[in-house]
Amino acid sequence: MLINYNKEIYQYQYKGIFDEEYIIGLVELIQNEFEPFVNKKTIKIINFCAIELAQNIGHYSISKHISGKNGKEYGCGTIKIALYQDFVEFEASNLVNISQKEKINEKVSFYNLLPANELKQFFKNKIRAESEEDSKGGGIGFIEIIRKTNNPIALKFDKLENDIFNMHIKLLINNGEQNG
Amino acid sequence: MDNLFIQKTKNTLEVKLNVNGNFEFTGSSFPENATEFFTPIIHWIKQYMLEITGKITLTIQFDYVNSSSIKYISDLIDKLQVYHIGGGEVEIKWYYDENDEDIQEMGEDLKEDVDFSFTLIMK
Numbered sequence: 001m002l003i004n005y006n007k008e009i010y011q012y013q014y015k016g017i018f019d020e021e022y023i024i025g026l027v028e029l030i031q032n033e034f035e036p037f038v039n040k041k042t043i044k045i046i047n048f049c050a051i052e053l054a055q056n057i058g059h060y061s062i063s064k065h066i067s068g069k070n071g072k073e074y075g076c077g078t079i080k081i082a083l084y085q086d087f088v089e090f091e092a093s094n095l096v097n098i099s100q101k102e103k104i105n106e107k108v109s110f111y112n113l114l115p116a117n118e119l120k121q122f123f124k125n126k127i128r129a130e131s132e133e134d135s136k137g138g139g140i141g142f143i144e145i146i147r148k149t150n151n152p153i154a155l156k157f158d159k160l161e162n163d164i165f166n167m168h169i170k171l172l173i174n175n176g177e178q179n180g
Numbered sequence: 181m182d183n184l185f186i187q188k189t190k191n192t193l194e195v196k197l198n199v200n201g202n203f204e205f206t207g208s209s210f211p212e213n214a215t216e217f218f219t220p221i222i223h224w225i226k227q228y229m230l231e232i233t234g235k236i237t238l239t240i241q242f243d244y245v246n247s248s249s250i251k252y253i254s255d256l257i258d259k260l261q262v263y264h265i266g267g268g269e270v271e272i273k274w275y276y277d278e279n280d281e282d283i284q285e286m287g288e289d290l291k292e293d294v295d296f297s298f299t300l301i302m303k
Contacts, residue, residue: 024190027210041279044282048282120289127254145252
């Protein structure tokens with residue numbers, strides 16, 4: 001897909017704690033700010049990706065803070081959502097350890113290569129399997145992101161100290177017919 | 181058994197489980213902890229299948245479902261299929277908006293693996 005970055009319409013950025021209240025607010029923001037520019041189907045995909053990425057950060061980032069709202073501990077990271085004329089670009093980042101890096105890299109690399117029909121079958125098998133020990137969900141978030149966006153997930157890891165990495169995820173969502 | 185009612189929030193479903201066998205899930209589902217949210221619901225339904233063994237009519241109207249919730253919904257539908265195979269009567273009514281291909285497709289995917297009545301209905 002040819003990427004045209006020349007016509008950015010809207011950009012949202014956040015750096016901080018990804019607690020429950022923030023994620024609920026993010027969904028509302030997406031509805032309010034993006035709705036004039038994209039169709040309902042694209043809004044739903046944007047919402048899905050935002051929630052999956054945000055909840056992953058909240059659950060799995062090794063940089064943690066206590067939420068002032070409920071006193072629970074949540075992960076910290078960054079998220080950026082940029083709306084261009086023809087697509088929406090997500091960028092998210094958070095700290096991970098080497099074990100997380102290796103698991104995520106292996107999974108995403110595998111999912112990115114599967115053709116759509118095989119990815120669907122893999123997804124159906126996965127939702128029936130036992131959840132992984134360190135997973136707070138079904139382990140299907142990345143699969144569903146690829147299926148819904150029809151684009152691969154781009155991953156990059158910057159090594160920091162002591163086997164800690166800054167993980168960067170980038171997604172592209174094709175912008176459907178705009179509301180008018 | 182008593183009925184179970186869970187009030188809707190911005191990120192969790194309204195859930196109505198009635199001992200007469202009418203079950204309803206409505207709204208958006210992206211709970212902070214899907215296990216915590218769905219475990220009592222699945223437990224209640226398992227108890228119904230053991231103690232009451234009546235017909236189950238599950239009406240679903242999702243706005244949005246995150247990946248963690250999809251797993252629990254799928255797990256529940258598998259349990260309903262087992263109940264059906266054991267002689268229990270089950271019906272699912274899966275509602276979706278005209279423009280909501282995601283929810284429609286989710287219903288179609290889940291329908292493929294059951295052989296009880298599973299109807300997709302456009303709102």
